[in-house]
Amino acid sequence: MAGTVIVPWYATGFRADAFEEALNDLAATALRYGASSYGVYRARDDRYKFQQLASFVEYLDWERYWEGDEMAYFRAKYSSWYQVPVLYGWWDLTTHGAVAPEPVTAGNGLGNGMATGESA
Secondary structure, eight states: OEEEEEEEEETTTOOOHHHHHHHHHHHHGGGGGGSSSEEEEOOSOTTTTTEEEEEEHHHHHHHHHHHHHHHHHHHHHTTTBBOOOOOOEEOOOOOOOOOOOOOOOOSSSSSOOOOOTTOO
């Protein structure tokens, strides 16, 4: 059954920006192991917190990625850049879709709904 793996990473002090770059490079390698998509998210409230996502049709493909050469190298090279343990989880897909946002017809982003230069 198809699913998405979510890997929570937490960078160590003063390494978050460099860790983000290294993790972004690593995440793309999931495609070589059969992932249909991947992503890396960084929290806005805690800039040291990351979520790596990768969607696979088969759990075995995920295991091959997690135990593969690229991931093993990453975990060894950057082991001091993130906190351990890293506890990932497999999430089954239950629904999928997106809602298109409605176009904004009025407002200038200043919160008053008037175009620039208008007065009340």
